[in-house]
């Protein structure tokens with residue numbers, strides 16, 4: 221079962237591109253089958269104000285292409301396994317960071333895993349998530 225850090229992100233999830241949701245539920249299925257683990261979503265859709273507050277440079281969260289998952293309760297083996305398996309499995313739909321030029325679905329951050337799909341799936345930005 222996918223858990224949510226807060227109710228707002230659960231509601232906003234419905235505004236994301238369906239491919240990022242497919243990946244999310246596939247990751248839950250994979251981790252549940254292999255590690256008996258339940259994911260916690262910590263961030264979904266954002267707007268430019270939220271991104272500014274968080275110092276986010278990438279537009280992936282405000283264009284419906286990204287989701288963040290808690291990683292502090294995952295062990296290193298799970299993270300390495302998930303990242304290598306999913307980065308390969310979803311390379312055709314993954315975002316391509318300018319820095320590396322290599323399709324990368326999952327980016328490991330200090331306290332979360334950032335999942336991102338390609339720019340071609342970009343949705344129009346919303347002015348404010350509080351209007352949704």
Ligand SMILES: [Zn+2]
Nearest residue numbers: 286287288334
């Ligand atoms: Zn993120």
